Amino acid sequence: MSETSRKPKYSDSKHLPIYRYKAKLIQAVEESTFLVVTGETGSGKTTQLPQYLYEAGFSRNGKIGVTQPRRVAAITVAQRVAQEMDCTLGKEVGYQVRFDDCTCQDTVVKYMTDGCLLREVLADPGLSQYSVIILDEVHERSLNTDILLGLLKNNFSNPSKATKGRSFPLKVVVMSATLETDKLSAFLSCCPVFAIPGRVFPVECTFGSAVKPKDVESTAYVKEVVKVALDVHTSELAGDILVFLTGQSEIERACDLLFEKAESIDYRYDVLDQTVEGLLILPLYGSMPTDQQRRIFQPPPPGIRKCVVATNIAATSLTINGIKYIVDSGFVKQLNHNSRVGMDVLEVVPISKSEAEQRAGRAGRTSSGKCFRIYTKEFWEKCMPEYTVPEIQRTSLTAVILTLKCLGIHDVIRFPYLDRPEERFILEALKQLYQFDAIDRRGRVTKLGELMVEFPLHPGLTRALLKAASVGCEELLLPVAAMLSVENIFIRPGDPDNQKEADKKHRALAAKTGGMNDFATLLSVFQSCKSSDRPSSWCKDNWIHWRALKSAFSVETQLREILLRLQQRKDFPVETFDGNKSELFRRCLCAGYFTNVARSSVGKVFCTMDGHGSMVHIHPSSSLFEQEVDLNWVIFHDVLVTSRIYIRTVCPIRYEWVKDLLPKLHEVDVYELSSVAREEVTDEEMMKWETREAAKRQQEVSTVDVVKKLERRNDETSVSDARARYLQRKQQRQQNKAL
DNA sequence: GAGCACTGC
Incomplete structure (x- = not known):
C-alpha cells in the first residue's frame, strides 16, 4: 500500500x-x-x-x-x-x-x-x-x-x-x-x-416500450427486464449491471431465465465488447443468508460481467461498487395500511419519479452510467407519482399516536406534520388505543398506556405481555412477543422436495405442543432452540431461520429488562388467576388480540369481529389449517391478502374470554373520537355522550347479533380492494397463458 | 391448499 x-x-x-x-x-x-x-x-x-x-x-x-x-x-x-x-x-x-x-x-x-x-x-x-x-x-x-x-x-x-x-x-x-x-x-x-453541490457522475436514462399504463397489473415486466439485461450484456461496454425487481420469487425466476438465456451466448460473435467473456448472475434480497449477500460485493473475475438482480434493498441500504448499468422494472412492493378493511396489505405498486431517479443514481457513483427503464415515457408521466407517499401517510399509527400522547401532545390531529396523515388513520389509532385501555374516554394516557409506551412492540403485543406479567406468567409471553416482532422464522424453500421436508419438520414442531396453537409453537421453538447444545444446527435441521431466531433472543432479553424495570414501580398491576397453563396463556393473548377475533362462519370460513366483518381463511402454514376439530372462536396475529384473505398465527379461544372485551370494539364511533382528539369536548357534550353510552349498554349489544348481521352481508362487499385487484391480475395471467 | 419489500425502537 x-x-x-x-x-x-x-x-x-x-x-x-x-x-x-x-x-x-x-x-x-x-x-x-x-x-x-x-x-x-x-x-x-x-x-x-x-x-x-x-x-x-x-x-x-x-x-x-x-x-x-x-x-x-x-x-x-x-x-x-x-x-x-x-x-x-x-x-x-x-x-x-x-x-x-x-x-x-x-x-x-x-x-x-x-x-x-x-x-x-x-x-x-x-x-x-x-x-x-x-x-x-x-x-x-x-x-x-x-x-x-x-x-x-x-x-x-x-x-x-x-x-x-x-x-x-x-x-x-x-x-x-x-x-x-x-x-x-x-x-x-x-x-x-x-x-451544497454534489459530486455525482451523469447517468443517461432511456425509456422502454414494454410497460404501458394499462399493464400496471401484469407481471410481464419480469420477462422484459431479463431481455433488457441480456441486451445490455451483449451490446454495452464492460461494467456491472444492477436490476431492480420487487421480491424474492420474482428475482429467482428472473435469475433462472437469465441463466438459461446467457448459456446460449457465443462470446466470439454475440458481444460488442470483446473483453467480456461471461456473465455472473447474483440474486439479492433481505432475507437471504448474510454470507450469500456478501458475495455480491466481491469484484467479479476478470472478463466476467456481474449482474445483480435485487429488491429495493439495493436502492438505499446497500451500495454495490462498479455498477455502470441499471435495469429498472418501475415497480416496488409496498406495505399499505387499508383503513377501510382495517388491515395492512402488501402490494406491488409503480415507483415514484423520485425513486426512479434514486435507482438511476446507483449507476453514477464512481463513473458515468446508463439507466434502462423498461417502461414507456407515457407510463412515467401517467402512472408514476412525483414523490413516494411518506410512510406516515400509509402505516398504522397506533404506536406513534401513543408516543405523542405520552409526550403531552393531546391534540394529535393538529400536531405539525410535514405531511398530514388522513384524519381517519389518526382516529383509527385513537380507537385502538382506547380499546387497549392505553387512553381513556377523553383521550388522556392511562397508567397502562404509560407502561405500554416503554416497549418497542406493537401495542397489542405489549398489552398481552403486560397482562401476562400482571398474572405472573411473563415467561410464556416474553418469547412469543419477541418471536412475533422479528422476521418470519420458518423457512419455506422454493423447490418441491425441500418444501415437503420443511413442512414436515414444521408440522412436527407444532405437534410437540399439541398442534392447536401457533403461538405455543413459537414459544416451543424459542425454548427448544435456546436449550439446544448447537442452536444453529438445530435451526438448520428444523428449517428455522437462525439469523431471525438470534434476533428474537436479543429482543426477548431487551423486553425482559424493560419489564423488570417497570415491575419495580409500585403501581404495576397485579392480578390473580386460577386455571391451567394453556388457558392462562391464551387468556393473556386475548387481552392483546381481542381486536383480532374471528368466529367460525360457513365451512372453513371465519368472520372477523372488528366491525369490518371480513371473511377470512386460516393460512395453510398454520397448525390449525388441517385440524378436523370444529373451531368456533379464534384469535390471530396478522392478515395476509393474496388469493384469499388469510389469517396467520392462530389460536382457538373460548367465547367467554373475550365476551366482556368485544362490546368495546363497537363502543366508540369516529365522530366522538374526533372531538376527543381535538380536546374540544365540553362537559355538556361529555354528559350527552355518557348518557348515550349508558343507553347503549342497557340495550346489551349482543355479540351474537353482530355476528348474524355480519353474516348476512354479502361476502364481496367485505373483501378488500387488494383482493379484487389480485383476482384481476390472476385472470389476466390466465388469459396470457391461454394465448 | 401456501404470492413476506424495506426500515426501526
Whole structure:
C-alpha cells in the first residue's frame, strides 16, 4: 500500500464539495435555530458538518447528535468520522443503535438511528444533553424522522420561550437531498436553506416500450427486464449491471431465465465488447443468508460481467461498487395500511419519479452510467407519482399516536406534520388505543398506556405481555412477543422436495405442543432452540431461520429488562388467576388480540369481529389449517391478502374470554373520537355522550347479533380492494397463458 | 391448499 493511500482520509475531506462552504455553514448555524442543508450524495455533508460544528465549539454545552434512518449507516459513518478526527470510536465520536450503544460520557459527536433519538425524547423532551441536533436523510421520510421533525418544530421554534430542562438554545439542522427543500424551509418557520453541490457522475436514462399504463397489473415486466439485461450484456461496454425487481420469487425466476438465456451466448460473435467473456448472475434480497449477500460485493473475475438482480434493498441500504448499468422494472412492493378493511396489505405498486431517479443514481457513483427503464415515457408521466407517499401517510399509527400522547401532545390531529396523515388513520389509532385501555374516554394516557409506551412492540403485543406479567406468567409471553416482532422464522424453500421436508419438520414442531396453537409453537421453538447444545444446527435441521431466531433472543432479553424495570414501580398491576397453563396463556393473548377475533362462519370460513366483518381463511402454514376439530372462536396475529384473505398465527379461544372485551370494539364511533382528539369536548357534550353510552349498554349489544348481521352481508362487499385487484391480475395471467 | 419489500425502537 502506498504512503498516500494509507494517510488518514481527513486530508481528502478538503477536496469534498462541502469544504469551501465551511465558514459560511458555521455562520448559518450560529445565526438561526433551524437550518436546512441540501446536497446530493457525495457532497460530504453527513461526515463533515458535525466535525465543522465540533471545531467551531458547538459542543461546549452539549452533544452534537446526528440521526440516520438505518443502523448500518449510523455505525459506518461514525466509524469514518472517528477515523477522520483521529480518535477511538466510542470516545469523542460514537454511535447508538438498538442493542448496541457505543458511546461514553465524553462522546460529543453522536450518530444514532432516528428511532433511538425518539426514545430519548420520551425520557427527556427538552433534549438537554444536546446543543445541536442534525436530522439526516430527511427526504427519505421515515416515520421516526417525520415525527422528530414535528416535535423539534413544536418544541423549539420559539427561541425566546424557555424550554423545559434547557439552559441554552438548541440548534436544529435538517439535511436532505435537493427535493422539496422549499417545503421543508416553510415548515420550519421559513428558515434559511443552504445548498451544497454534489459530486455525482451523469447517468443517461432511456425509456422502454414494454410497460404501458394499462399493464400496471401484469407481471410481464419480469420477462422484459431479463431481455433488457441480456441486451445490455451483449451490446454495452464492460461494467456491472444492477436490476431492480420487487421480491424474492420474482428475482429467482428472473435469475433462472437469465441463466438459461446467457448459456446460449457465443462470446466470439454475440458481444460488442470483446473483453467480456461471461456473465455472473447474483440474486439479492433481505432475507437471504448474510454470507450469500456478501458475495455480491466481491469484484467479479476478470472478463466476467456481474449482474445483480435485487429488491429495493439495493436502492438505499446497500451500495454495490462498479455498477455502470441499471435495469429498472418501475415497480416496488409496498406495505399499505387499508383503513377501510382495517388491515395492512402488501402490494406491488409503480415507483415514484423520485425513486426512479434514486435507482438511476446507483449507476453514477464512481463513473458515468446508463439507466434502462423498461417502461414507456407515457407510463412515467401517467402512472408514476412525483414523490413516494411518506410512510406516515400509509402505516398504522397506533404506536406513534401513543408516543405523542405520552409526550403531552393531546391534540394529535393538529400536531405539525410535514405531511398530514388522513384524519381517519389518526382516529383509527385513537380507537385502538382506547380499546387497549392505553387512553381513556377523553383521550388522556392511562397508567397502562404509560407502561405500554416503554416497549418497542406493537401495542397489542405489549398489552398481552403486560397482562401476562400482571398474572405472573411473563415467561410464556416474553418469547412469543419477541418471536412475533422479528422476521418470519420458518423457512419455506422454493423447490418441491425441500418444501415437503420443511413442512414436515414444521408440522412436527407444532405437534410437540399439541398442534392447536401457533403461538405455543413459537414459544416451543424459542425454548427448544435456546436449550439446544448447537442452536444453529438445530435451526438448520428444523428449517428455522437462525439469523431471525438470534434476533428474537436479543429482543426477548431487551423486553425482559424493560419489564423488570417497570415491575419495580409500585403501581404495576397485579392480578390473580386460577386455571391451567394453556388457558392462562391464551387468556393473556386475548387481552392483546381481542381486536383480532374471528368466529367460525360457513365451512372453513371465519368472520372477523372488528366491525369490518371480513371473511377470512386460516393460512395453510398454520397448525390449525388441517385440524378436523370444529373451531368456533379464534384469535390471530396478522392478515395476509393474496388469493384469499388469510389469517396467520392462530389460536382457538373460548367465547367467554373475550365476551366482556368485544362490546368495546363497537363502543366508540369516529365522530366522538374526533372531538376527543381535538380536546374540544365540553362537559355538556361529555354528559350527552355518557348518557348515550349508558343507553347503549342497557340495550346489551349482543355479540351474537353482530355476528348474524355480519353474516348476512354479502361476502364481496367485505373483501378488500387488494383482493379484487389480485383476482384481476390472476385472470389476466390466465388469459396470457391461454394465448 | 401456501404470492413476506424495506426500515426501526
